[in-house]
Amino acid sequence: DGGITQSPKYLFRKEGQNVTLSCEQNLNHDAMYWYRQDPGQGLRLIYYSQIVNDFQKGDIAEGYSVSREKKESFPLTVTSAQKNPTAFYLCASKRGAFETQYFGPGTRLLVL
Amino acid sequence: GQQLNQSPQSMFIQEGEDVSMNCTSSSIFNTWLWYKQDPGEGPVLLIALYKAGELTSNGRLTAQFGITRKDSFLNISASIPSDVGIYFCAGRASGQNFVFGPGTRLSVLP
Numbered sequence: 001d002g003g004i005t006q007s008p009k010y011l012f013r014k015e016g017q018n019v020t021l022s023c024e025q026n027l028n029h030d031a032m033y034w035y036r037q038d039p040g041q042g043l044r045l046i047y048y049s050q051i052v053n054d055f056q057k058g059d060i061a062e063g064y065s066v067s068r069e070k071k072e073s074f075p076l077t078v079t080s081a082q083k084n085p086t087a088f089y090l091c092a093s094k095r096g097a098f099e100t101q102y103f104g105p106g107t108r109l110l111v112l
Numbered sequence: 113g114q115q116l117n118q119s120p121q122s123m124f125i126q127e128g129e130d131v132s133m134n135c136t137s138s139s140i141f142n143t144w145l146w147y148k149q150d151p152g153e154g155p156v157l158l159i160a161l162y163k164a165g166e167l168t169s170n171g172r173l174t175a176q177f178g179i180t181r182k183d184s185f186l187n188i189s190a191s192i193p194s195d196v197g198i199y200f201c202a203g204r205a206s207g208q209n210f211v212f213g214p215g216t217r218l219s220v221l222p
Contacts (some may be wrong), residue, residue, distance in 0.1 A: 042212035
């Protein structure tokens with residue numbers, strides 16, 4: 001069954017803690033993306049990667065980090081430097097430059 | 113980064129009614145996408161548009177790529193309760209990443 005998986009569904013972070021959100025795709029897509037969704041706002045781009053071992057900052061990269069060691073995996077780390085991390089995080093992927101973009105089911109991050 | 117404008121922000125309709133919503137941009141786009149998102153879930157792609165003037169249907173949904181390339185429209189005919197959700201548009205200019213609208217929240221009253 002092809003698709004994009006994100007885990008966990010819910011994640012709790014304590015003050016000063018780094019947490020990592022997982023995103024895996026078996027669609028053989030080249031590009032992968034991380035978005036943050038807050039109520040009443042459009043999706044905002046955190047980081048994206050168009051090829052393995054390469055990634056670029058999006059509009060709101062501060063306090064986040066990523067890696068792209070494998071084509072199918074693009075984990076996002078929310079660091080302690082991100083002062084307002086509570087949000088719904090969405091991972092997406094697409095095959096090439098002109099292809100449409102598909103989303104995973106999302107991870108909701110909450111701060112304790 | 114750029115954000116798109118979507119209207120209306122929310123709408124309440126009776127089951128069986130038709131729905132229209134639109135998305136506008138200050139920039140010219142080469143691709144428009146429409147998604148539906150249920151609470152707590154990821155957006156699901158409904159329709160993709162690639163040419164100015166293009167009209168594409170997916171069941172009861174019809175979307176159009178505006179002639180000016182700065183807007184797009186989504187229509188839902190004969191709404192049903194499962195149409196409830198948030199509808200997002202996304203647009204992309206050549207060589208750029210997609211940008212997203214804030215969404216239109218649709219409620220269907222029985």
